[in-house]
Amino acid sequence: MQMGCRVSLLFFVMCIARAMSESTLLNNSIDAGWSQSYEQFLLANGVARTPPMGWNSWNHFFCNIDERTVKATADALVSTGLAALGYKYVNIDDCWAERDRDWKGNLRAKSSTFPSGIKALADYVHARGLKLGIYSDSGYTTCSKTMPGSLGHEDQDARTFAEWGVDYLKYDNCYHDGSKPQQRYSRMSSALLKAGRPILYSICEWGEEDPARWAGRFGNAWRTTGDIKDNWDSITLIADSNNVWGRFAGPGRWNDPDMLEVGNGGMSLEEYQSHFSIWAVMKAPLLIGCDIRAVRRETLHILGNKELIEINQDPLGVQARKIRSRSGLEVWAGPLSKKRLVVVLWNRSGSSAPISVGWREIGLSPFSKVIVRDVWTHSFVSKGTRFRLTAHVAPHACKVYVFTPL
Numbered sequence: 001m002q003m004g005c006r007v008s009l010l011f012f013v014m015c016i017a018r019a020m021s022e023s024t025l026l027n028n029s030i031d032a033g034w035s036q037s038y039e040q041f042l043l044a045n046g047v048a049r050t051p052p053m054g055w056n057s058w059n060h061f062f063c064n065i066d067e068r069t070v071k072a073t074a075d076a077l078v079s080t081g082l083a084a085l086g087y088k089y090v091n092i093d094d095c096w097a098e099r100d101r102d103w104k105g106n107l108r109a110k111s112s113t114f115p116s117g118i119k120a121l122a123d124y125v126h127a128r129g130l131k132l133g134i135y136s137d138s139g140y141t142t143c144s145k146t147m148p149g150s151l152g153h154e155d156q157d158a159r160t161f162a163e164w165g166v167d168y169l170k171y172d173n174c175y176h177d178g179s180k181p182q183q184r185y186s187r188m189s190s191a192l193l194k195a196g197r198p199i200l201y202s203i204c205e206w207g208e209e210d211p212a213r214w215a216g217r218f219g220n221a222w223r224t225t226g227d228i229k230d231n232w233d234s235i236t237l238i239a240d241s242n243n244v245w246g247r248f249a250g251p252g253r254w255n256d257p258d259m260l261e262v263g264n265g266g267m268s269l270e271e272y273q274s275h276f277s278i279w280a281v282m283k284a285p286l287l288i289g290c291d292i293r294a295v296r297r298e299t300l301h302i303l304g305n306k307e308l309i310e311i312n313q314d315p316l317g318v319q320a321r322k323i324r325s326r327s328g329l330e331v332w333a334g335p336l337s338k339k340r341l342v343v344v345l346w347n348r349s350g351s352s353a354p355i356s357v358g359w360r361e362i363g364l365s366p367f368s369k370v371i372v373r374d375v376w377t378h379s380f381v382s383k384g385t386r387f388r389l390t391a392h393v394a395p396h397a398c399k400v401y402v403f404t405p406l
Contacts, residue, residue, distance in 0.1 A: 047198045048220035049251050050313040052168065052285045054089025054133065056259045059228070059289030063095035063144055066113035067121050069293075074125050076292040080300060083130060085309055087288060089168050089200075090125050091133030097147035105153065106160055107136075122165035133168030133200075134161055138184040139176035150188060151176055158191035161199060168200040171219075173208075181205045182214055189218035202256065202285070212245035216253040221285055228258035230266030232396060235275045236348055242282055246319035246334075249283055255319060256285050263290030263299035270397040273376065274346060276302050277400050280312040281320035281332060281342050307375035308400065311342050320344065323362070329355050329393075333362045341403040347393035355399075356390040362403075369406040376400060 055073055057065045074090045077083040096118070098108040109117045122132040136142065136157060137149035150157040150171070161169060171188055173181060185203050192199050201219035205211045206226050215222035225241045228234055242257035249255045260279060262272045279286060288303060295303075320334030320342055328349030334342055341362055345355040359366050372381040372389060376399065381389070384406060391399045 047200050047252070048254065050315065050317065051254045051283050052089055052200055052202075052221065052287070053086045053309070053313075054091055054131070054168075054286075055087060055288040055292060056091040056093055056133070056170070058093035059230070059259050059261060060264055060291050063146065065092060065095060067116055070121060071124055072293050073291075074128050074130055076295070077130060078128050080292065080295060080304075082288070082292070082300075082304060083128070085304055085306060086313060087286070087303075088129075089131050089133045089287070091135070091168055091170060091287065093135045093170065094142050094144045094172070095146050096135065099147060101148055101153075105156060107148065107153075107157060110147075117164075118166070119164045122167075126165060131167035132165065133170065134164075134166045135170045135172065137172040137174050137176075138181070138188065139172075139174050141175045143172055143174035145175070149175065151184065154187045154191040155194065158188065158195040158199075161192075162195035162197035166197075166199060168202065170202045170204055172204045173206055181209055181211070182218075185215065186218050204256075207241065210245075212248040212255055216248060220252060221254040221256040223256045223258060225257055228261060230261040230264045232267060232271050235261070235267075235271070235278075239278045239282070240322070242284070243322050246282070246321045249317070249319040251315070251317040254283060254285060257282065259285075259287040259289040260303075261289055262302050263288070263295060268396065269298055269302070270394055272299075272302055274396060274398045276305070277308060277344060277376075277398050278332070278346070280305075280308040281334060281344055281400065283312060283314075283317060283319045286312055305375065307373075307378065307402070311336065311375070311400075311402070324357075329353055331355065331357045331361065333357075336402065339405055343389070343401045343403060344398055345389075345391050345393055345401075346398040347395055350395050352392060352394050354390055354392050356388055358388045359386070364403075370403040371406060373402045373404070374399065375402060 077087055098110050102108050125132045139149040139151050141149050192201055203215045203219040203222040207224040211222040224245050225238045228238055238257045242255050245255050262276050314336045316337040318335050320332050322332050324331040330346040332344040336342055347353055359368055366387050369384045369386055371383050372385050374381050393399055
């Protein structure tokens with residue numbers, strides 16, 4: 001099926017149709033009334049109709065996170081203009097809670113780092129037009145072992161998050177009881193449904209049991225891979241792994257190749273541009289992982305590429321796929337709304353090289369005339385181009401184009 005998807009965009013449509021059929025079969029195994037109410041819960045309030053965008057604390061701060069940093073980050077999202085571009089979620093990762101629950105069994109914010117509590121922090125974030133995200137785990141403790149997990153406390157913790165005003169839950173996979181992830185993640189899904197607040201549910205199962213095949217029944221996004229690292233080998237490996245599952249993504253449910261490393265210093269600008277470009281066209285959640293309080297201009301230039309963000313947030317919600325790879329020279333493509341296409345020419349080799357794409361490869365008639373726009377230079381390459389597009393691409397860089405039919 002994956003090879004079929006690489007032949008042309010006609011096969012993309014076939015893949016999507018098959019994915020919809022598979023999704024229907026999966027959903028039929030759940031009580032129909034529950035499924036219908038859950039879908040309404042997820043989509044009627046606008047949760048994850050397009051991939052979530054925002055910031056997460058882990059990639060840069062790890063456990064060194066506190067409420068002052070979160071507040072300053074929320075302010076920076078607004079002042080840099082990133083919030084206006086769609087980066088709305090301010091997500092606290094691991095290490096925010098006390099090691100022990102209170103006498104009623106409730107989670108508690110860590111008094112030394114979050115003295116005002118999560119409810120007050122949510123109010124602060126909401127007052128700036130943003131949304132607050134929190135982290136928990138489907139095991140006995142979280143991955144850091146510094147705070148309790150939610151195993152056996154799903155209903156209680158979901159109610160707590162809702163009462164605090166939480167808008168997003170990242171739910172990890174450490175130190176559990178050995179049960180199947182489908183069981184543990186479904187329990188929190190059901191708990192969130194009953195909590196009375198729309199909370200985007202991000203399943204962080206690390207791709208171990210192919211969550212793309214089942215997680216769309218329970219949540220809005222699911223990790224397809226292990227943790228990202230701030231280096232070239234990591235992002236290329238993760239991109240390839242995430243590519244396999246493209247047919248399962250769509251509005252309300254997204255493949256998650258992990259958070260962005262753009263701006264953390266481990267890669268070149270060209271590599272960060274490629275990282276952001278591929279995540280955007282794969283319709284991945286765009287969760288910034290650097291310190292926005294001290295963000296550099298060149299990093300803002302990448303994260304703030306409005307045209308790429310529009311591709312990521314395209315309402316059609318179809319994940320672009322790799323359709324050709326030869327000697328590190330790759331072509332990725334996918335359909336957009338209004339009969340448009342996104343095409344990426346990606347040079348993963350170590351030297352500059354020309355990359356070409358013919359119209360037949362991407363499902364167009366050779367005689368189709370299209371307007372081609374370069375979304376990194378923000379300029380039209382040509383109007384009425386036919387047959388083939390060729391560009392010279394620097395090592396580890398990419399070109400991203402939107403094709404609009406005349």
